[in-house]
Amino acid sequence: MGSGTPSMSGSCLCGSIIVTIPKPQTVLRTMACHCTHCRKGAGGPYQTNAAFRSTDVDIRDEASKLTKYTFPGDDVCSGYSKEKWFCNTCGCTIFIRPMKHDGDVVVLKTSILERDLENCLRPKMEYFVTKRCSYVASIPEAKQFDAMP
Numbered sequence: 001m002g003s004g005t006p007s008m009s010g011s012c013l014c015g016s017i018i019v020t021i022p023k024p025q026t027v028l029r030t031m032a033c034h035c036t037h038c039r040k041g042a043g044g045p046y047q048t049n050a051a052f053r054s055t056d057v058d059i060r061d062e063a064s065k066l067t068k069y070t071f072p073g074d075d076v077c078s079g080y081s082k083e084k085w086f087c088n089t090c091g092c093t094i095f096i097r098p099m100k101h102d103g104d105v106v107v108l109k110t111s112i113l114e115r116d117l118e119n120c121l122r123p124k125m126e127y128f129v130t131k132r133c134s135y136v137a138s139i140p141e142a143k144q145f146d147a148m149p
Contacts, residue, residue: 008021012089014087016065030123032123033049034131049107049123054103057106057108080100123139125145128146128148
């Protein structure tokens with residue numbers, strides 16, 4: 001992505017929570033995750049995510065619908081707790097905040113974004129590939145990991 005990449009935005013299903021990424025080129029990493037939490041959270045065989053510094057993502061929640069659920073560290077593959085932030089009206093997950101990074105990183109669910117993701121935030125890594133469903137192919141050119149690197 002070049003420096004001229006336009007901003008990206010998205011929302012939860014009901015539109016109460018609006019997310020804007022002013023500079024998508026600030027993405028730290030993009031990934032597809034096949035872990036149990038991500039599969040359950042996505043309601044499918046895996047979830048696509050993009051990690052950003054918290055300061056690089058704008059979240060507008062004028063109706064105070066954003067709600068947090070905390071997974072304890074002993075229930076998370078990394079061993080660190082993580083916060084799942086979602087809309088309490090429609091249930092849509094917006095992002096995860098892994099405490100492994102002291103809350104400085106948000107892992108945005110790319111499915112909420114409204115712009116074509118094919119070239120912008122295409123997953124460059126796949127995590128927990130040993131848990132990948134047998135009917136799901138690997139993403140071409142994505143680095144494969146048995147766990148979270």
